[in-house]
Amino acid sequence: MxxxxxxxTLLEQGMSFICVADDLKVTRRAIYNLKHEAATLPPGTIPSxxxxxxxxxxxxxxxxxxxx
Numbered sequence: 098m099x100x101x102x103x104x105x106t107l108l109e110q111g112m113s114f115i116c117v118a119d120d121l122k123v124t125r126r127a128i129y130n131l132k133h134e135a136a137t138l139p140p141g142t143i144p145s146x147x148x149x150x151x152x153x154x155x156x157x158x159x160x161x162x163x164x165x
Contacts, residue, residue, distance in 0.1 A: 101143045104131055 118125045134144040
């Protein structure tokens with residue numbers, strides 16, 4: 098969340114997408130997507146993480162570590 102806030106702040110201060118992407122070591126497309134998501138939200142709101150992102154865990158009950 099801190100990186101998203103910092104990204105949007107830098108963009109509001111007038112930094113270019115390229116400079117912000119280089120500063121945060123992410124792609125320009127990631128910066129563009131974040132700005133596009135934030136445009137539809139009320140001011141001061143940060144876009145949340147997408148639900149269900151990432152692969153599901155493949156651990157079955159017999160192979161899961163237990164605290165016994």
